[in-house]
Amino acid sequence: MRMLEDEVFCFILALFHKIMPHVDMLFNHLQKRNIDSVFIAGITQRFTHSIQAIRDSVPSLVEDEEYRGPVQEPPLKKRRAMGEETQQHLAIEVCDTIMSHAKERFSFTNHLISATLLQGDLFPQHSRKFPDSALGTTVDAYPMLDKARLKTELSLIYENEDFQGCSGALALFQVVMENNLQDTFTETVSLLKILITTPMTTAESERCFSTLKRIQTFLRNTMAQDRLTRDIPDFNTRVIERFATQKDRRAKFLYK
Numbered sequence: 001m002r003m004l005e006d007e008v009f010c011f012i013l014a015l016f017h018k019i020m021p022h023v024d025m026l027f028n029h030l031q032k033r034n035i036d037s038v039f040i041a042g043i044t045q046r047f048t049h050s051i052q053a054i055r056d057s058v059p060s061l062v063e064d065e066e067y068r069g070p071v072q073e074p075p076l077k078k079r080r081a082m083g084e085e086t087q088q089h090l091a092i093e094v095c096d097t098i099m100s101h102a103k104e105r106f107s108f109t110n111h112l113i114s115a116t117l118l119q120g121d122l123f124p125q126h127s128r129k130f131p132d133s134a135l136g137t138t139v140d141a142y143p144m145l146d147k148a149r150l151k152t153e154l155s156l157i158y159e160n161e162d163f164q165g166c167s168g169a170l171a172l173f174q175v176v177m178e179n180n181l182q183d184t185f186t187e188t189v190s191l192l193k194i195l196i197t198t199p200m201t202t203a204e205s206e207r208c209f210s211t212l213k214r215i216q217t218f219l220r221n222t223m224a225q226d227r228l229t230r231d232i233p234d235f236n237t238r239v240i241e242r243f244a245t246q247k248d249r250r251a252k253f254l255y256k
Contacts, residue, residue, distance in 0.1 A: 008087070014061065015054075015091050019098065022050040026102075030112075040113075044106045048099050055095035062088045110141035111198045117154060118188075118195065120166040127158035142194060150187040157188065169195040 029043045062084045113134050116122060130151070139147045157163045157172075166172040173192040176182060182189045232238070 011062070011087055011091075015058075015094065018054050018057075018061075019051065019095075022047055022054075040106060044102060048102055051095050051099050051102070055092055055099075058088050058091040058095070061091065110137050111195065114138040114141060114191065115169060115195055118169045118172055118192065120164055120168065120172065123158045123164045126154070130155060130158075138191065142191070145190060146187050150191065153185045153188045157185070 026043060026047045030040075032039075114137065116134050117126075117131060117138060135147065135151055135154070139145055139150070163172060163175065166175055169192050173189070173196055176185055176189060176192070
């Protein structure tokens with residue numbers, strides 16, 4: 001309750017009260033399955049315009065008595081912890097940072113389009129009408145892929161009911177690997193490897209391994225790295241030797 005009586009806290013709270021609805025709206029739009037580059041560019045532009053409008057309204061927000069917190073009783077001569085000019089500068093900096101990161105984050109969005117090629121719930125739709133536009137965007141983004149072969153492989157996947165139950169790229173990748181189909185769907189596997197290792201701001205990322213959870217686990221672990229390996233002086237050498245001696249590798253790492 002004491003924080004709600006703090007003038008600076010109330011101002012920052014009011015600022016983010018204006019910002020967060022636009023963040024939520026952007027996030028919800030990016031969860032949609034049927035997205036394309038034009039759609040992403042449009043919602044990103046609307047988001048930055050909204051934040052710019054908030055930035056332009058900062059002076060009036062600073063002067064608004066409603067966002068200065070409740071009027072406090074004595075001491076009457078209590079000085080403000082942060083002046084209006086400082087508040088205004090801080091709010092503008094927050095808005096500029098958000099817009100800068102949004103533009104940088106969505107400067108490359110082709111991987112979001114590529115993900116739609118491998119969403120299981122879209123396979124029936126893709127089998128009726130192949131997503132040539134998404135395929136073209138994918139090959140432009142990743143020119144190492146063979147477009148003709150990838151289209152053939154995807155067409156086979158779309159028509160196979162066994163693949164339609166896959167919820168996303170990671171699930172499809174697991175099915176392909178478990179059934180030893182990586183040599184049959186070489187280009188699809190290459191695309192899958194790219195997608196499951198690329199951070200995405202879509203629902204697809206929720207089905208991949210959570211980087212945030214890995215970081216949180218690491219931070220909660222109080223055992224330092226030196227404690228983990230100090231009892232194994234030749235740790236790196238043993239790891240390399242074990243890697244080299246594993247069977248079924250295309251490259252040979254051991255020579256007599």
